[in-house]
Amino acid sequence: MKKMHIVMLVFIAAAIAGLLIYMGDVTTYETIASARQKKGKAVMVIAKLDKATLNYDALKNPNYLTFEATDTLGDRMKVAYYYEKPYDMEKSERIVLKGKMENGVFEIKKKDGILVKCPSKYKDDMNAAKKNLETASN
Amino acid sequence: MKYIGEHLLPGDLGRFFLMLSLASSLVATIAFAIANKKNDPAEKQSWLRMARFSFLLETVAVLSIFMVLYYIISHHLFEYKYAWQHSDKSLQVEYLFSCFWEGQEGSFMLWAFWHCVLGWILIWKSKQWEAGVMTVVSFAQFCLATMILGIYFFGERVGSSPFVLLRNEMDAPIFSRPEYLSLVKDGNGLNTLLQNYWMVIHPPILFLGFASTIVPFAFAYAGLVNKNHDWIKVSIPWGVFSVAILGTGIMMGAMWAYESLSFGGYWAWDPVENASLVPWLIMVAGLHTNLIYKSTGYSLRSTYFFYAASFILVLYSTFLTRSGVLGDTSVHAFTDLGMNVQLYLFLTVFIWFPTLFAAREARTKWAIIAAFIVCNVLSVYIPVFTLVSTLGSFLWLSVLLNKHVPAIAKEENTYSREFWMFIGSLVIFLSAVVITLITSLPVFNKLFADWSFFKKAFSQPEDAEFTHNQIQVFVAIILGILTAVTQYFKYKDTPKNYFSKKILVPTLVSLAITLLITFIGHISYDKKGPGFLVAIHLAIFSAVYSIVANAGYIWLGLKGKLKAAGASVAHIGFGMVLLGILISSGNKTILSWNKTGITVLERTQKENPAENTTLFRGIATDMGNYMVTYVGDTMNERDRKRYFEIDFKPKDGSKGFKVYPDVIKNNKGGEGFAANPDSKHYWGKDIFVYITSFKEDDKMDTSSFRPQEIKRGDTVFYSNGFMVLDAVSKINPEEKKDKFTEGEQAIFLEMSITSKEGRRYKSMPGIAIKDSTIRAIPDTVLAQNLVLKFNKVLDQKMGKLELGIKESKSLTKLLTLKVLQFPMIKFLWFGVVVMVIGCVMSIVQRVKQKTKA
Structure with missing residues (x-):
């Protein structure tokens, strides 16, 4: 066996180890119901924001945002986020949440834990755009 | 219906040039391919002439499409969807170009434009390789042209044209009116994130980088079809160029993220970032194996493989960012335009392309074509076959390269430069594979959606950045050390004492500097445990080592010949980038920690x-x-x-x-x-x-003062806390003398206010009396939206006073x-500049060498 082959094997083993480390940390997509069953484990939930429940007051605490979110199965959960309110959150079609269910509240402690799927981001929001056109015609 | 006020000519012109571009790039592809096959010089020349003329037409078409679209955007012709969707009238001139790359169509056009520019340099410079290389470039142009075609074939739309009309694309009642255009007063506007100067220059550079990866790929193709591996001597400057430009493009994106995206950093291991990093890594690996081959004859096969893979990964990155697959994982991917099948075809055709041309016998070629068709037809029904197709093609390519491309049987000497360079390339390659697999998780989720193991779709770890960092920090350590020591080895064999003598000083100097950084530099990345911190310090050593050893090599190895020092300079830049990354992210501090503790x-x-x-x-x-x-x-x-x-x-x-x-x-x-x-x-x-x-502070103040009886020492509540009357001041206190005028008798209430968050404030509302007229001197506590007014004295003997309290929402500007x-983030950017300078130096040197030889 050549030296180079040994080196290759070692590195490939290291790469696989790296991948395994990564796979050990990956999260899974869950529904609200199944996230409730995985208390304390980081999961991803794709949900819809209930705009009426959005609560953020920079005056009181700029690092605390709460809202409720529903998923396609109709379940509902409380969400707490410990950063500023993401821009354009109100207009999101869906939000992707990454966090842990703790005491019935979905706690998001990472800044990138909320991904707002905004129609406006890099894309035409055809619905909002249409609305613009309709108001133009009135 | 006849619509009023529309400008249809630019659109018609645009569509004409789209068709011209499609047709001329196809003709160019065929003509270049035939010219490549012909041995008779006269015949070859006549085909080449035809091919060049077609490519000229193609270039004219691409430029014209650009100009027409620019005309549409700059003249605010909102009857065209592209202008309406991506611009508006208030947009500054300097951002008009950003409108191009906000949409997918414009960025494809940018890519095609760079292919034209590179194509003409290749026609001008690459001599015997021209026909082969340009076959690939023209074919890529053809593929890109289909992406912006926007024509229906058998009910399926191929490509998305930038020249479609708004009224054809949208279904709204106003389009039933002939004068609808007078109602569409303004466009949708450019995404605010793109209204940034980095966004004017980052996409063109990045796309030049993407486009440049096709050149080594095309040389590899030409080498395979012509069974001639000499191309590898002319491809080095192109590889260096690609590394420099793609690297710059990526780092400009990082700069943009740093300056405008508010992610709190320049790199977030976002899938879109990864997707452009991976081709760069593979290109770096390919460039190094290319250098090995040129000097020693080793690593020819891996050069073929890396150069092929780099361009394919650019296409894969195109697929990832444009197909909408990354929708749930990336902040800045494009959304689905409904062209996924087409994007996938673009990718898979180029995945099989080198495999097909690596085959020598007709039988094998037919087998490859059959496998390509079978895999891709099956993948329509069973998505996993896309993966089978990809891996199968790569495997087959490796087998064919092993069979047809010569290699030296004798093993590389451990005391040789090529041995360690190859190890470096291997590490880069594996690191790229790891990043690719991780980034592809959303793709795997889709492919394996029906498999029980994947019933639950996987997603990024909670702390995705750290998970990447803890893997890649080891890559950084290995690469830093390799770039430091490898140049001190000579190709083929190095006298042992030569190496150890020369490397000794740089090693000691680097160790000393690292110790200084460790003990004085306050690298405080301790959040992730001591293990990671040790790794960070090792990485800092390797980065310093890389800088010092390469700088030292210019004197110790090259005797100060700066002209030949391109590689050393580039490696110094690389070391600086590493060091900048390690120190700046290790020591990033948040100054705005909220310290109001309650x-x-x-x-x-x-x-x-x-x-x-x-x-x-x-x-x-x-x-x-x-x-x-x-x-x-x-x-x-x-x-x-x-x-x-x-x-x-x-x-x-x-x-x-x-x-x-x-x-x-x-x-x-x-x-x-x-x-x-x-x-x-x-x-x-x-x-x-x-x-x-x-x-925002433009609401009218409508709230009024609420009267409140108060004595000294009393506590009064308000909506966000409470206040205490500590004392009543003496008459005309010195500290408030700007509040009253001469002849006035003023007294103030000394109030202390405590909000429920625990913040404390002082407030002194007062009253001034002159000739029996009473004037109130209200005091505001901005932070609490609070206005206090001393209304009057209710009962002098009892010390009863009346306080007016107003809580106003519109008071505060906050x-x-x-x-x-x-x-040390400057160090990072400076490192990038140094790296690019090093690359330019070595391009200049190699091109000069070639013209001399």
């Missing part, structure tokens, strides 16, 4: 991040070494931004500074604002400020902001 916040402070702090206008707030004040804000009409003036005063009394972060109202589709940070650059650190939220401090 119940609600205490918890957030202890367990959770609390990165934002609220500032009230005119009130200095404690922030690390600074007292920070929000002075005011102004609206700039030209760029439609609201600029905030934030004043930083160091506590040690030295000279302060002001920063002007701004917010810009979102384009018409959106609500709210987007923030643009501002920063103060020092040599050793950047202070970086951005507005995370602010309150904003929340985040202040970050990045040390």
Whole structure:
């Protein structure tokens, strides 16, 4: 066996180890119901924001945002986020949440834990755009 | 129906040039391919002439498409969807180009444009390789042309044209009116994130980088079909060029993320970032194996493989970012345009392309074509076959390369430069594979959606950045050390004492510098445990080693011949980039830690991040070494931004500074604002400020004073806390003398106010009497939206007074902001510049060598 082959094997083993480390940390997509069953484990939930429940007051605490979110199965959960309110959150079609269910509240402690799927981001929001056109015609 | 006011000519012209581009690139592909096959010089020349003429037409078409679209956007012809969707009338001229790359169509056009430019350099310079190389470039142009074609074939739309009309694309009642255009007064506007100067230059450079990866790929193709491996001598400057430009493009994107995206950093391991990093890594690996081959004859097969893979990975990155697959994982991927099948075909055709041409026998070629068709037809029904097709093709390519491409049987000497260079390439390659697999998780989720193991779709770890960092830090360690020592080896064989003698000084110097950094530099990346911290320090050593050893090599190895030092300079740059990354992310500090500690916040402070702090206008707030004040804000009409003036005063009394972060109202589709940070650059650190939220202050004040009886020592509650009357001042107190005039008798109430968050404030509302007229001197507590007024004395003997309390929502001017401090980030950017200079030096040197030879 050549030296180079040994080196290759070692590195490939290291790469696989790296991948395994990564796979050990990956999260899974869950529904609200199944996230409730995985208390304390980081999961991803794709949900819809209930705009009426959005609560953020920079005056009181700029690092605390709460809202409720529903998923396609109709379940509902409380969400707490410990950063500023993401821009354009109100207009999101869906939000992707990454966090842990703790005491019935979905706690998001990472800044990138909320991904707002905004129609406006890099894309035409055809619905909002249409609305613009309709108001133009009135 | 006849519509009023439409300009249909530009669209017709545009569509004509789209067709011309499609046709001429196809003709060019065929003509170049035939010219490549012909041995008879006269015949070859005549085919080449035809091919060049077609490519000229193609270039004219691409440029014309560009100009027509620019005309449409700059003249605000909103009857065209592209103009309406991506621009508006208020947009500054300098951002008109950004409109091109906001949409997918425009960015494909940019790519095609660079292929034209590179194509002409290749026609001019590559001599015997021209026909083969240009076959690939023309074919890629053909594929790109189909992406922006927008024509229906058998009911399926192929490509998405930038010249479609708004009324054909949208279904709204106003389009039933002939004068609809007079109602479409303005476009949707450019995404606010793209209204940034980096966004004017980052995409063109990045796409030049993407486009440049086709050149080594095309040389590899030409080598395979012509069974001639000499191309590898002319491809080196192209490889270096690609590394330099793609690297610059990526880092400019990082700069943009740093300056505008408010992610709090320049690199977030976002899938889109990864997707452009991977082809660069593979190109670096390919460039090094290419150099090995040129000097020693080793590593020819891997060069073929890496050069092929780099361009394929560019296409894969195109697929990832444009297909919408990354929708749930990336902040900045394009969304689905309904072209996924077409994008996949673009990718898979080029995946099988080198495999097909690596085969020599007709039988094998047919087998490859059959496998390609079978895999891709099956993948329509069973998605996993796309993966089988990809891996199968790569495997087959490796087998064919092993069979047909010669290699030296004798093993590389351990004391040779090629041995260690190859190991470096291998590490880079494996690191790229790991990043690719991780980035592809959303793809695997889709492919394996029906498999029980994948019933639950996988997603990024909770702390995705750290998970990447803890893997890649080891890659950084290995690469840093390899770039440091490898140049001290000679090709083929190195005398042992030569190596150890020369490497000794740089090693000792680097060790000394690293120890200095370790003990004086306060690398405080201890959040992730001691293991990671040790790795970080090792990586710092390897980065320093790489800088010192390569700088040393210019004198020790090259005897100061700077002209030949391109590689060393580039490696110094690489080491600086590494060091900059390690120190700046290891020592990033958040200055705006919220320190107002009471119940609600205490918890957030202890367990959770609390990165934002609220500032009230005119009130200095404690922030690390600074007292920070929000002075005011102004609206700039030209760029439609609201600029905030934030004043930083160091506590040690030295000279302060002001920063002007701004917010810009979102384009018409959106609500709210987007923030643009501002920063103060020092040599050793950047202070970086951005507005995370602010309150607009244009509501009318409607609330009124609520009367409240109060005695000294009494506590009165208000909605957000309580206040105590500590004392009544003596008449005309010195500290308030600006509040009353001569002849007035003034007294003040000394109030202390405690909010429920635990903040304390003082307030002194007063009253002034002159000739029996009474004047109230109200006092406001901005931070609490509170106005206090001393109404009157109710009962002098009992000490009963009346206080007026007003809680107003419109009082406060406040904003929340985040202040970050990045040390040594200059080092990172400077490293990139040095790396590019090194690349340019070695291109110049190699091109000169060639012309001499």
